[in-house]
Amino acid sequence: MIKKLNARNIDAKECFYGHKACGGCGESLALRLALKVLGEEAYLSLPAGCMAAVSFIYPNMAFKNNAVITPFASTAAVATGIAAGLEALGKEAPLSVGFAGDGGTADIGIQSLSGAIDRGEKFIYICTDNEAYMNTGIQKSGLTPFGAATTTTPAGKAIHGCVTEKKNMFEIAAAHGITYAATASIGYPEDFLNKVQKAKECDGPAYIHIYTPCPTGWGHGSKITVDLAKEVVDTGLWFLAEYEDGEFRLNRKPGDFKPVADHLKRQARFRHLSDEEISQIEVMRDRKWEKMLKNWG
Ligand SMILES: Cc1ncc(C[n+]2csc(CCOP(=O)(O)OP(=O)(O)O)c2C)c(N)n1
Ligand code: SF4
Numbered sequence: 362m363i364k365k366l367n368a369r370n371i372d373a374k375e376c377f378y379g380h381k382a383c384g385g386c387g388e389s390l391a392l393r394l395a396l397k398v399l400g401e402e403a404y405l406s407l408p409a410g411c412m413a414a415v416s417f418i419y420p421n422m423a424f425k426n427n428a429v430i431t432p433f434a435s436t437a438a439v440a441t442g443i444a445a446g447l448e449a450l451g452k453e454a455p456l457s458v459g460f461a462g463d464g465g466t467a468d469i470g471i472q473s474l475s476g477a478i479d480r481g482e483k484f485i486y487i488c489t490d491n492e493a494y495m496n497t498g499i500q501k502s503g504l505t506p507f508g509a510a511t512t513t514t515p516a517g518k519a520i521h522g523c524v525t526e527k528k529n530m531f532e533i534a535a536a537h538g539i540t541y542a543a544t545a546s547i548g549y550p551e552d553f554l555n556k557v558q559k560a561k562e563c564d565g566p567a568y569i570h571i572y573t574p575c576p577t578g579w580g581h582g583s584k585i586t587v588d589l590a591k592e593v594v595d596t597g598l599w600f601l602a603e604y605e606d607g608e609f610r611l612n613r614k615p616g617d618f619k620p621v622a623d624h625l626k627r628q629a630r631f632r633h634l635s636d637e638e639i640s641q642i643e644v645m646r647d648r649k650w651e652k653m654l655k656n657w658g
Pocket of ligand 2: 381386496574575576
């Protein structure tokens with residue numbers, strides 16, 4: 362039986378410190394929490410997104426762990442290569458972990474992630490989803506939600522922000538028949554910690570997709586990062602779920618959703634949306650939940 366982790370029994374040791382992320386950065390909080398569970402023996406692979414940019418600043422490194430910056434498209438390939446190397450060296454519990462943003466996962470790195478999951482090797486992949494390419498200046502990614510203004514989907518006369526919906530990475534990972542997959546949010550840290558623990562214990566590839574607000578890219582105060590990450594689950598615009606033994610499971614089923622408009626208007630990237638567009642977002646949300654409740658129970 363895996364010990365349930367919470368604020369009282371989680372490791373106080375920091376494996377990620379002194380980095381240069383913006384104040385209130387959701388991604389850095391996700392890394393910090395994950396590393397408390399993974400421990401300092403985990404080997405980390407990251408492409409050149411924000412987390413690499415803020416952590417590997419010569420001569421200082423923000424990781425206590427061994428960590429490497431990978432070519433952008435190959436985070437998962439590098440992580441499984443490291444896993445094979447550790448095994449060859451006779452390490453007992455080789456733990457290789459890839460961390461990548463939404464662009465590095467859903468767009469540029471999806472092919473190597475798919476191949477790595479398909480090979481069935483033991484590694485963990487954590488996608489830190491801030492819904493755009495932040496490190497290069499807030500461009501739309503395959504995980505940018507409908508209506509969000511980014512520098513490549515600006516809110517103007519012709520379009521009001523992003524015209525596509527989020528690519529469903531959690532279900533894409535699960536569709537490989539992966540050993541373990543989960544969604545998480547830094548608004549529910551205990552849930553995330555325990556999902557990382559499960560991924561660590563599972564005998565095969567594991568994928569965790571965590572929602573990580575970005576004050577700089579989203580245009581919100583750095584104090585409300587965690588609040589937004591909690592609220593997004595309570596509004597139904599993000600969900601907490603797992604895929605295990607071939608089955609999907611919802612971890613949280615909100616009875617009544619919190620109003621979407623109040624939540625969206627706290628972020629500059631959504632401030633241009635009309636009432637009609639906000640209703641459209643609610644329709645998309647309800648359609649998604651109808652399917653999830655019907656198929657996942
Ligand atoms: C092959 C390749 N293409 C593009 C880039 C440029 N690049 C560096 S960071 C970045 C954005 C990363 O976005 P994301 O993966 O979402 O992570 P975030 O910065 O938001 O954490 C891009 C496109 C690169 N380094 N290598
Ligand atoms: S731009 Fe966003 S993701 Fe990047 S370090 Fe700043 S807050 Fe974090």
